[in-house]
Amino acid sequence: MSSSVESLVNREYKHGFVTDIESDSVPPGLNEDVIRLISEKKGEPEWLLEWRLRAYKAWLKMEEPHAWANITYPPIDYQDIVYYSAPKTVKPLGSLDELDPKLRETYDKLGIPLNEQKLLAGVAVDAIFDSVSVGTSYKEHLGELGIIFCSFSEAVREHPALVQKYLGSVVPISDNFYASLNSAVFTDGSFVYVPKGVHCPMDLSTYFRINQAGTGQFERTLIVADEGATVSYLEGCTAPARDENQLHAAVVELVALEGATIKYSTVQNWYAGDEEGVGGIYNFVTKRGKCAGARSKISWTQVETGSAITWKYPSVILQGDDSVGEFYSVAVANGRQQADTGTKMIHLGRRTRSTIISKGISAGRGNNSYRGQVKVMPKAERAWNYTQCDSMLIGNRCGAHTFPYIDVQNRSSAVEHEASTTKIGEDQIFYLKQRGLNTENAISMIVNGFCKEVFKELPMEFAVEAQKLLGVSLEGSVG
Amino acid sequence: MIDQYRAVFDALPTDGVPEWLRPVRQTGLDRFMAAGFPTSRDEEWRFTPLGDMTRTPFAPAGPPRAPVSQADLEPYRFGHPEWPALVFVNGAFAPELSQTADLPEGVMATSLARALMTDPELVEPHLGKHLGADATPFAALNTAFIRDGAYVRVPAGRTLASPINLVFVTSADADGAMTHPRNLIVVEDGARLSLVESYVGLGESAASFTNTVTEVTLGQQSWLEHTRIQRESEAAYHIGFSHVHQVRESHYRSFSMSMGGRVSRHNLHTRLDAPNTEALLYGLSIGHGEQLVDNHTTIYHDKPNCRSWEVYKAILDDHSRGVFNGKVFVTPEAQQTDAKQTNRTLLLSDTARVDTKPQLEIFADDVKCTHGATVGYLDDLPHFYLRSRGIEPERATQILTYAFAAEVMDEVAVDPVRHELDQVVRTRLGIMDRI
Numbered sequence: 001m002s003s004s005v006e007s008l009v010n011r012e013y014k015h016g017f018v019t020d021i022e023s024d025s026v027p028p029g030l031n032e033d034v035i036r037l038i039s040e041k042k043g044e045p046e047w048l049l050e051w052r053l054r055a056y057k058a059w060l061k062m063e064e065p066h067a068w069a070n071i072t073y074p075p076i077d078y079q080d081i082v083y084y085s086a087p088k089t090v091k092p093l094g095s096l097d098e099l100d101p102k103l104r105e106t107y108d109k110l111g112i113p114l115n116e117q118k119l120l121a122g123v124a125v126d127a128i129f130d131s132v133s134v135g136t137s138y139k140e141h142l143g144e145l146g147i148i149f150c151s152f153s154e155a156v157r158e159h160p161a162l163v164q165k166y167l168g169s170v171v172p173i174s175d176n177f178y179a180s181l182n183s184a185v186f187t188d189g190s191f192v193y194v195p196k197g198v199h200c201p202m203d204l205s206t207y208f209r210i211n212q213a214g215t216g217q218f219e220r221t222l223i224v225a226d227e228g229a230t231v232s233y234l235e236g237c238t239a240p241a242r243d244e245n246q247l248h249a250a251v252v253e254l255v256a257l258e259g260a261t262i263k264y265s266t267v268q269n270w271y272a273g274d275e276e277g278v279g280g281i282y283n284f285v286t287k288r289g290k291c292a293g294a295r296s297k298i299s300w301t302q303v304e305t306g307s308a309i310t311w312k313y314p315s316v317i318l319q320g321d322d323s324v325g326e327f328y329s330v331a332v333a334n335g336r337q338q339a340d341t342g343t344k345m346i347h348l349g350r351r352t353r354s355t356i357i358s359k360g361i362s363a364g365r366g367n368n369s370y371r372g373q374v375k376v377m378p379k380a381e382r383a384w385n386y387t388q389c390d391s392m393l394i395g396n397r398c399g400a401h402t403f404p405y406i407d408v409q410n411r412s413s414a415v416e417h418e419a420s421t422t423k424i425g426e427d428q429i430f431y432l433k434q435r436g437l438n439t440e441n442a443i444s445m446i447v448n449g450f451c452k453e454v455f456k457e458l459p460m461e462f463a464v465e466a467q468k469l470l471g472v473s474l475e476g477s478v479g
Numbered sequence: 480m481i482d483q484y485r486a487v488f489d490a491l492p493t494d495g496v497p498e499w500l501r502p503v504r505q506t507g508l509d510r511f512m513a514a515g516f517p518t519s520r521d522e523e524w525r526f527t528p529l530g531d532m533t534r535t536p537f538a539p540a541g542p543p544r545a546p547v548s549q550a551d552l553e554p555y556r557f558g559h560p561e562w563p564a565l566v567f568v569n570g571a572f573a574p575e576l577s578q579t580a581d582l583p584e585g586v587m588a589t590s591l592a593r594a595l596m597t598d599p600e601l602v603e604p605h606l607g608k609h610l611g612a613d614a615t616p617f618a619a620l621n622t623a624f625i626r627d628g629a630y631v632r633v634p635a636g637r638t639l640a641s642p643i644n645l646v647f648v649t650s651a652d653a654d655g656a657m658t659h660p661r662n663l664i665v666v667e668d669g670a671r672l673s674l675v676e677s678y679v680g681l682g683e684s685a686a687s688f689t690n691t692v693t694e695v696t697l698g699q700q701s702w703l704e705h706t707r708i709q710r711e712s713e714a715a716y717h718i719g720f721s722h723v724h725q726v727r728e729s730h731y732r733s734f735s736m737s738m739g740g741r742v743s744r745h746n747l748h749t750r751l752d753a754p755n756t757e758a759l760l761y762g763l764s765i766g767h768g769e770q771l772v773d774n775h776t777t778i779y780h781d782k783p784n785c786r787s788w789e790v791y792k793a794i795l796d797d798h799s800r801g802v803f804n805g806k807v808f809v810t811p812e813a814q815q816t817d818a819k820q821t822n823r824t825l826l827l828s829d830t831a832r833v834d835t836k837p838q839l840e841i842f843a844d845d846v847k848c849t850h851g852a853t854v855g856y857l858d859d860l861p862h863f864y865l866r867s868r869g870i871e872p873e874r875a876t877q878i879l880t881y882a883f884a885a886e887v888m889d890e891v892a893v894d895p896v897r898h899e900l901d902q903v904v905r906t907r908l909g910i911m912d913r914i
Contacts, residue, residue, distance in 0.1 A: 129590065363694045376854075378829065393844035396811040400842075406852055407526075411826035414855040421841055421848040 013271055015327025016241030019106045019211050026084040028214060030078055032056065035184055038084050041387060042153050042187070045160060055173035055183030062177045063092045070369040070401055071309050073245070073282065081247060082215040083185045087129055091168045102400035107210065126151060126190045128208045128219055138202065148193040149204050152220055155191035162193055166224050170253040170290045170317070178249040178311075179286040182218045186251065189219035194260075200204045203232045203459050210239035210270075210281070216247035223253070224259035227293065232263040234462055237306070239271045243279045244310060258320065263301070265458050269464050270306035275364070277336030280308025283391035287314035291323030294349070299326035301457045303466040304339060305473040315344035315370065318352035318380075325354040328454040330466070330471045333366025333398065342372035342403075347380035347413070359451050362398035363474055364424055368441040369401040374415055376408045391421045394474070422450070481515050483536050484508075492817065495533070495592070497599045500625065500763035503607050507622025514616040525847055526802045526834040527773045532716045535687045537657035540569035542622055543650030547681065549576060555679045555710070556644050558895040563588050564644035565629045566606055570658030571628055585634040588643055591661055594630040601632060605696050606663055609724040615746060618720040621659045621692040622848035628661035628691075633670040635698065642704070642893055649689060649711060651682030660691045668698035673706050673893055678719070680712030680739060686811035687712070693721045697729040702893050704732050708900070711739035713768060719745040729752035734891045736900065737772050738765040744773040751778070751785040761890040763793035765907055766799030766831070780813040789820040793885045794880060794908075802837040805850065811842045820850040825857065825883050857883075876909050882906070
């Protein structure tokens with residue numbers, strides 16, 4: 001690695017501040033009483049409490065998945081986590097105007113427009129602070145179109161039939177260790193329902209913020225696009241810089257009915273820990289979409305720059321005939337970060353198509369693994385998949401791994417997988433420098449070029465943010 | 480079930496076994512007993528159901544009731560009759576069927592059991608030395624039962640003019656019998672060797688179990704062309720493990736063909752343990768009926784400036800299953816690595832299935848590593864083209880299937896071997912006339 005890259009200084013994690021706000025937390029620990037307490041605090045109906053308890057019982061019987069993922073971390077004490085923490089000033093159903101100035105300040109500092117009059121606001125935002133939603137913008141405007149966009153708790157109260165119908169329909173309560181844990185203790189999240197034939201006029205967005213120490217964040221997102229509906233959803237996340245590891249175990253379920261399209265974009269920038277790997281978020285997330293109807297489409301785009309450990313496989317079950325699944329990913333592992341991420345494309349319907357583009361960047365002592373599965377079931381005639389996973393290594397203390405599983409049980413399908421490894425070439429830097437760019441910009445340009453296929457899938461504001469973020473994440477990545 | 484293997488081990492004759500070999504065998508047994516048979520819970524065996532094999536009480540194979548003749552072997556030997564050959568029947572060396580006259584001075588081609596008696600000091604430095612922690616429980620079991628197999632040594636600077644045939648025959652009456660051939664191939668500095676290693680079942684229905692290990696060590700600037708052909712009976716179980724250790728500027732070229740066996744598995748691991756070494760791995764699997772054909776390859780790029788090139792193909796028909804796992808490890812030290820891996824599978828029926836997993840693990844930044852995998856049916860376009868030239872659809876399918884196989888068959892470097900293999904593949908695919 002060139003000395004010019006080495007000389008770049010490490011910039012601080014700019015979202016690492018803590019908001020000093022009084023919070024209402026339950027004591028650490030997990031048992032049935034804690035689950036009952038969470039359910040009671042949220043005023044939930046009986047069926048949901050039952051559902052949580054069933055998930056908890058399933059979870060007790062499960063083992064933490066240590067064996068297969070290419071990540072290492074000390075054992076997590078699940079009895080030492082606070083499963084519910086909410087800012088004291090949040091009232092249920094509180095309107096945005098009554099928002100605690102401290103919270104508003106926090107989101108302003110993070111650059112998230114909660115104020116509907118703001119210039120940048122072309123995006124409706126649901127803001128999640130620790131365990132609860134603190135406000136949702138543009139609700140009325142969306143309501144006129146019949147679109148439901150609200151916090152999960154509100155959805156349980158206002159639209160229980162919809163929630164009950166779809167909750168757990170894509171990620172069942174016994175799906176995996178972290179998903180079951182989430183099902184038992186999830187506190188809030190976002191709910192979206194787009195009715196038949198409606199094209200959602202603006203991007204919907206959730207911003208997740210972990211603030212309180214010692215807590216875990218367990219949010220649940222459910223997006224349902226009814227027949228012919230389209231929606232684009234964005235997700236962002238940050239957390240304070242702390243010496244302890246905090247657990248984030250979310251579940252996201254997407255349901256696309258006939259002819260519907262859901263586009264889900266994530267820019268994940270949880271605190272990644274310091275250079276020596278102290279602190280940071282454990283991001284153990286289950287994300288899955290179901291193309292339930294014919295000609296439906298689900299597209300995942302993710303830019304994963306943060307978290308000490310990322311364990312995340314946004315997947316698509318291609319059930320409807322002619323349905324389409326997409327996965328575009330950029331994952332960065334710098335410092336001591338570990339990322340084990342990828343996707344699953346399960347082809348069930350006829351002529352289902354999927355595309356996977358994964359870009360992994362490893363620097364410092366980071367380890368980046370692509371783990372993906374393409375499964376073509378016997379009835380998925382003429383299914384088609386194209387997978388490309390490229391790795392970029394910066395220095396020789398980092399690692400890049402690819403674990404693609406291809407399982408084909410139908411002869412009329414076509415599955416292609418390609419993977420390559422590259423580095424930032426001295427000659428590329430030299431060329432850009434002689435065109436008048438400084439080293440920093442040259443590297444940034446090369447890295448952005450490497451990730452271009454994924455960035456072009458992001459909505460505009462996110463793409464700009466993602467490019468900046470990538471620059472920051474890679475600074476100081478000596479090799 | 481695994482206890483029966485301890486009983487077999489305890490009953491092994493110890494005459495003629497050098498003192499140093501006993502702990503080696505014991506370690507093998509201990510490792511196997513500790514690990515047991517792999518199950519689908521083991522990542523390495525996830526897609527390879529061993530089924531009845533682990534429940535069958537195989538007994539060590541004895542001599543066949545009717546002796547195996549030269550004529551029986553004729554279809555399974557490659558090249559000219561005067562090529563050197565080592566033949567093993569049911570695991571035991573058959574000197575009367577072998578041909579070891581006229582070997583150049585210093586070249587040894589004999590049975591391992593004999594070499595252990597005549598030249599133990601040549602065998603000891605290599606036997607079992609390079610099989611690492613990555614060896615399968617089956618390889619450990621083989622080590623426990625080290626007794627006979629092929630031993631070939633080409634001393635420094637020697638080149639063998641003609642390839643050596645190693646033929647391992649399972650007789651038609653070997654139902655329920657097991658063999659554990661152990662082969663050691665030593666190619667010293669600057670030496671050159673071409674080897675054709677064949678596993679053959681004479682009966683169609685003998686449910687035998689062959690568990691073989693071949694260790695290869697390549698000296699500096701040595702060269703080995705290694706062709707491995709597995710044509711066991713379609714009721715048999717075949718588990719093979721080949722380990723190659725390469726040092727500076729050595730060249731290893733492998734062609735591995737699997738078409739026999741009810742369940743077959745071949746692990747090929749090669750360690751590029753010095754700069755400027757090269758490994759070329761080619762493979763072809765052909766499955767039909769209820770066969771399961773599994774190939775696992777691992778290439779360890781331990782040192783800088785090494786090159787590996789891998790192409791594995793599979794043609795699967797009927798209810799057959801194919802498994803492929805190709806690993807490439809690049810250590811932090813192994814800068815300037817150039818590794819390319821390709822895996823292609825052709826599914827000829829709606830009930831055939833393949834599980835493929837190309838896997839790269841890279842810890843160095845200045846490397847060129849790629850892999851590609853495809854699964855599918857024959858392309859419509861070439862098929863349409865052939866039909867437009869007046870060729871019947873079934874015939875067009877045959878031609879294209881053969882072409883798919885021929886692409887990798889072309890990589891067999893020894894001419895007579897390539898021609899004969901070509902016939903074998905044609906027969907199997909039902910294309911007897913010239914295309």
